[in-house]
Amino acid sequence: MAHLTVSVEYGLHCLLWLVDAGDTPLSSRDLAELQGISPSFVAKIFPKLEKAGIVVACEGVRGGYRLACPPEQISVLRVVDAIEGEKPLFDCQEVRSRCALFEDKPPQWATSGTCGIHGVMLKAEKAMRDELATHSLASIAAGFSHKIPETFVVEVRDWTQLRAENRKPGRRPKTPEPPP
Amino acid sequence: MAHLTVSVEYGLHCLLWLVDAGDTPLSSRDLAELQGISPSFVAKIFPKLEKAGIVVACEGVRGGYRLACPPEQISVLRVVDAIEGEKPLFDCQEVRSRCALFEDKPPQWATSGTCGIHGVMLKAEKAMRDELATHSLASIAAGFSHKIPETFVVEVRDWTQLRAENRKPGRRPKTPEPPP
Numbered sequence: 001m002a003h004l005t006v007s008v009e010y011g012l013h014c015l016l017w018l019v020d021a022g023d024t025p026l027s028s029r030d031l032a033e034l035q036g037i038s039p040s041f042v043a044k045i046f047p048k049l050e051k052a053g054i055v056v057a058c059e060g061v062r063g064g065y066r067l068a069c070p071p072e073q074i075s076v077l078r079v080v081d082a083i084e085g086e087k088p089l090f091d092c093q094e095v096r097s098r099c100a101l102f103e104d105k106p107p108q109w110a111t112s113g114t115c116g117i118h119g120v121m122l123k124a125e126k127a128m129r130d131e132l133a134t135h136s137l138a139s140i141a142a143g144f145s146h147k148i149p150e151t152f153v154v155e156v157r158d159w160t161q162l163r164a165e166n167r168k169p170g171r172r173p174k175t176p177e178p179p180p
Numbered sequence: 181m182a183h184l185t186v187s188v189e190y191g192l193h194c195l196l197w198l199v200d201a202g203d204t205p206l207s208s209r210d211l212a213e214l215q216g217i218s219p220s221f222v223a224k225i226f227p228k229l230e231k232a233g234i235v236v237a238c239e240g241v242r243g244g245y246r247l248a249c250p251p252e253q254i255s256v257l258r259v260v261d262a263i264e265g266e267k268p269l270f271d272c273q274e275v276r277s278r279c280a281l282f283e284d285k286p287p288q289w290a291t292s293g294t295c296g297i298h299g300v301m302l303k304a305e306k307a308m309r310d311e312l313a314t315h316s317l318a319s320i321a322a323g324f325s326h327k328i329p330e331t332f333v334v335e336v337r338d339w340t341q342l343r344a345e346n347r348k349p350g351r352r353p354k355t356p357e358p359p360p
Contacts, residue, residue, distance in 0.1 A: 002271035003183040004301065012297045013275045036278030076300050089308070091182035095193045098216030101335055109327045116320040117192045120256050120312065121184065128269070128308035132300065140296040147289045155281055 004080065010037055011045045011083045012076065012140075018055065019071045019141045020153070021160065025064030030163050034156070045083060052082030062164045071137035077129055079137075089128065090121035184260065190217055191225045191263050192256065192320075198235065199251045199321045200333070201340065205244030210343050214336070225263060232262030242344045251317035257309055259317075269308065270301035 014031045028046045032039035046065055049055045054074055055065040067074065096115050097106040114122070194211045208226045212219035226245055229235045234254055235245040247254065276295050277286040294302070 002268045004270045006271075006273060009270070009273060009275060009297065016297075034280050035275055036280055037275060076297075076304075088182045090184045090189070091186075093186060093189060095189060095215055095217060100214050100216055101332070101339060109329065112327070116323040117189065117196075117256075119323075120315040120320065123315075124256075124308045124311040127311040128304045131304040131307040135300040135303075140300065143296040143299075147292070149289065152281070159281060 004084065007041070007045050007083050008080055010035075010042055011049060012079055012137075013037075014042060014045070015049070015054070015067070015071075015074065015079060015137050016141055016144065018065060018067050019137050020156070021066065023066060024160065024164075025058040025062070025066045026160060027064035027163075027167075030064065030160060034159065048082050049079070052078065054079060054082055061167050064164075067137075071141060072139075074137045075133045076135045076137075076140070077132035080132060089125035090118065092118040092121075184264065187221070187225055187263050188260055190215075190222055191229060192259055192317075193217075194222060194225070195229070195234070195247070195251075195254065195259060195317050196321055196324065198245065198247050199317050200336070201246065203246060204340065204344075205238040205242070205246045206340060207244035207343075207347075210244065210340060214339065228262050229259070232258065234259060234262055241347050244344075247317075251321060252319075254317045255313045256315045256317075256320070257312035260312060269305035270298065272298040272301075 013035055014028070017031055017034065018026060026034075028042045029039045032042040046055060046057075050057055050065070050068075053068050056068045057063065057065055092115055094111070094115065097111045099106070099110070102110065193215055194208075197211055197214065198206060206214075208222045209219045212222040226235060226237075230237055230245070230248075233248050236248045237243065237245055272295055274291070274295065277291045279286070279290070282290065
């Protein structure tokens with residue numbers, strides 16, 4: 001198993017669709033079905049993203065989620081922390097204080113400052129977090145956008161609009177009527 | 181739970197004792213008891229360190245483990261990889277290829293190159309690994325050594341020697357005889 005969970009992967013992919021959708025809200029179910037991923041899994045991620053101020057929920061039949069701020073302001077680090085909960089790289093158990101020779105009374109020299117091992121891990125964690133902080137939804141979306149054909153953008157817009165309209169009772173049917 | 185397990189923490193602490201022990205082997209049981217940590221836990225870590233060429237096992241009643249090479253050559257990264265098994269930061273599931281609109285036939289433009297999200301994670305992982313690679317057992321031990329009193333070094337040496345001698349049948353008893 002990797003250090004970061006599949007929730008982070010799904011969350012980032014969903015958010016990239018919201019970058020493209022702009023002000024049009026997308027439901028977590030639509031986002032899941034559009035990407036072929038578990039709807040119940042995605043449904044658990046969005047309340048975390050909402051709590052972190054990354055998305056806002058729009059109520060109503062045509063409701064869903066949209067980004068709460070410009071994608072330039074949503075770093076990958078922010079998304080990872082929102083989903084994983086600021087999980088540390090290393091959880092120091094203060095092993096240095098437990099030496100049998102201390103007989104449960106570790107001397108001050110043994111426990112002062114940060115443990116040397118923990119210090120290395122904090123530096124490694126900072127290096128990782130600094131890198132995650134330099135990338136945003138906007139910068140990742142920019143990397144994707146140059147290779148996505150305009151026809152696909154239109155297809156996705158049609159798909160999401162149709163899904164939204166079908167959620168409203170009494171509107172046009174799921175598939176257009178055939179010509180007479 | 182942190183990203184790195186307690187096995188990495190225990191492993192690094194044990195290895196630092198081996199730096200101080202030099203050519204004198206220490207058993208995994210002695211290392212565990214000296215540090216007040218689970219002997220069965222430590223016993224599982226050492227075969228991994230041995231397989232990675234970080235320690236060598238010395239057979240016999242006074243056997244145990246010693247470092248397989250100078251502590252300058254044993255980076256924190258090497259120890260982490262030996263114990264965790266080169267666990268990636270992020271395990272890309274290629275979500276981009278599953279879009280419902282592709283109908284199980286993702287086009288080449290959608291799957292060429294590395295996924296943008298995966299690319300960010302690979303950079304963050306590299307930053308973390310590069311930092312872990314710059315620290316060695318020797319550099320961590322140097323940070324500890326200036327604060328350890330000489331009397332403690334002697335106490336530890338006496339404790340480990342007594343433990344080793346007590347493992348040999350017919351040698352002096354665990355505690356010295358009281359004077360007559």
